[in-house]
Amino acid sequence: MLEIPLNKSNAFCKLIPRIRKITLAKAKDENPEFGALCRIDPDLRRIMQYAEPWRASTVTQVHAAGVVIGDKPLIDIIPLARDKDGKPVTQTCQRGGRRGRLAQDGLLGAENLTVIQRPSIW
Secondary structure: OOOOOHHHHHHHOOOOOOOOOOOHHHHHHHHHHHHHHHOOOHHHHHEEEEEHHHOOOOOOOOOOOOOEEOOOHHHHOOEEEEEOOOOOEOOOOOHHHOOOOOOOEEEEOOOOOOOOOOOOOO
């Protein structure tokens, strides 16, 4: 979206301290280099223009038994991340997944699972 080179974005991300639930404002205080770049680097200033309001308004949740199935590798369809245990999780809401042609289900209480076949709508 912002067309910032991946290596530059990764370098910015590595400046954010790896502290659980850190805010971007606190990250600027914890790492003065990150704070300084937020003020002077034009690419990082553009990133922060979107990141700060988005981060402040986001609530993350992991479904205890949620499953997401796509017609190709999920990494090619939606953003993915790793949870606190290193397991892959999607970075999309339930409605967002439906728009991306994904099959989603919460399997809590599902006692009789059978083979899932590809829906005919694809």
